[in-house]
Amino acid sequence: MTITTGAPPARRTPVALARGFLTGGVIGSSLAALVVGGIVESVPLFVTGPGIPAAYALLLFLAGRPRRLREAAVVPRTALAMIESLHAVGGESSDVPVRFDLTVAPDDAPAYRVEITQHINLVELPDYRPHGILVVQYPPDRPWRVSIVKRPAPEWADRVAGARLDPVPGPAMVSDPAEGCASGFLAFLGLLLGAAVVILLFWADLFGEHAVEQPSSSKPSVSSTSSTTVVTSASGTVALGPDQSFLDDGELRRGVDALTKGKDTDARQALTVVVQERLLSVVFAPTGTRASRFDPQSLPYARIPVLVEEATSTLGVDTPQTWQLTADGLTGSLTIRVTVTGPEGTAALEADGAGKVARRTPAR
Template sequence: MTITTGAPPPTHNSPVALARGFLTGGVVGTSLAALVVGGITENAPLFATGLVLPAIYGLLFFLAGMPRRGREAAVVPRTALAVIESLKAVGGESSDVPVRFELTVAPDDRPAYRVQITQDINLVDLPDYRPRGVVVVQYPPDRPWRVRIVKRPTPEWEDRAASARLDSVSGTAGVAAPPEGYAFGFVVLLGLLLGVAAVVLLFRADLFDRDDTAKPPSAVRPSVSSTSSTTVVSSASGTIALDPGQSLLDKGELDRALDSLTKGGDTRQALTVVVQERLLSVVFSPAGTQTPGFDPSALPYDRFPALVKEATTALGVRSPRTWQITADRPTGSLIIRIVVTGAEGTASLEADGQGKVVRRAPAR
């Protein structure tokens, strides 16, 4: 049964409630999207917005609801007797235990009705509540489902409760808060989706173009090669580093890498050339000194793959982990040394300036 007193109770399908639900969904969606997008794009202001926005909205929501709460507090509650149909503790580990009551409320000026409530009851007072016991309750006139048990009623109502005998009513006479309805849930979901979409669209460039912007600028790549690499050249040395998945032993890579280090007609002599899988390093001879050096472009680069293959397969290293080629001129003749390391130890071989093997040192 439905109890009405004057104006009908507000429902979640009213225009104000729907607008509030849409705004709440929009704030939640915007906040979540700002946190995710701000974290991915490393945008600190956007990430901070995702943290601050719910707090600001919560404060505004609280302030906007103050007049309504004031009006509700000014309404004098109705007092009535009620009989406990059933009760059940639903949790809690403190001195106050949440108890779910099913009550039959019997107002003096209207028909009795059923209602379900949950109220905290102190453990000391819990034995005072039992099925078929009569209690004193209060509720707002316009919201009869908001029933609260009066723990310390006035002497007059306490005497009435002690002598009253109330009949139960059927469950069909129950009263409950108005349901939210499908419209309210729909506008909340719509607001959430629109909030997410707004953030993603506003920051789509930062979100989806991060890989392109994170790549090194084209100016640092060798102008003579389409291979993706990083070049660092100074007065004393030069370095070429290839991206993962590439190798300096690939056909023509060593020649292109050396050209990028000596572009502009640089004819400086080299003291040492070191070649690894994806790294080429050249230490140049200081200008104006008589330190013995060699022309790095004169090395037999076409022989390097074969020398590495022999060092990694014929010197007892069955599971090679790393290899390194070092070319230098310590005593007047150029020496090319290949060192291989693996689980079996370290092996090496040496070759002359034409790439001919002159010495082998198996793994030990």
């Protein structure tokens, strides 16, 4: 989201920086718990993996409740706005997410430019055209959080009928409050420390007697071209080079094929698949386990880039810093979750095994 230079300046608070560090630690420890739990065949550790982000999300929700109550008590300001441009950014339901570039003209302050995304019903979409006049509302202390009033009060409807607004010159726009390099560095540091803590706690299980007793057929096979692949009987990882992404066409399918190559249908059954920008991790189901499992080759590959795009652009995280996709069958059927973190908080999107969105949790 962007606003003009007349808006309040962005500030990095210690609380926001600490939250970025903790978020990185949660992601690192969760991923490490899933992988290490699968390798050492520890069910409690493996279950702790998805439990860590769930507990963290609940903690953030409870900690942010007083702030949400304060914000809800603030009376929003109402103003006229002109549509500079608009375009739909996706959606498969009757409500389509539309990105608006608006000129907002408050009665008691200079006009400014803002970019927002709001869901508009398909039936009402023709009512929104470039240079059309709207009524909007926004919190007094956060003028970039603009929302369109679809059914304004009669007095504002009369003002819209006779209003004419001049556009604010562009493209003098600045980003909505961002945390910058410091927050990104702290989040990355937290990720490394979170993963390191889990690995150190189970160092003996990973590299002690357990590693010595590994049969020769389970020794990792490593290949390195534009990516690095490590496969054991319990898990597998693929790390891509700096100019690659698992959202590239066919890249995720090739990564899964590399990890399941040579395995029969039963041996390649997975407990969980975790995908990040350049890291793919698969924890295979141990032989004889009764835990819910699935074939990673059954993932809806064509839908995954769409799910990540929707999660990073429509759930209120306007400056996404990290995203992670987790697929598992813990509920009895394949479930795909995309978690996005940024300065605005953490958002999540949940889909079924066919890639159809079932639930959205916007950033708070």
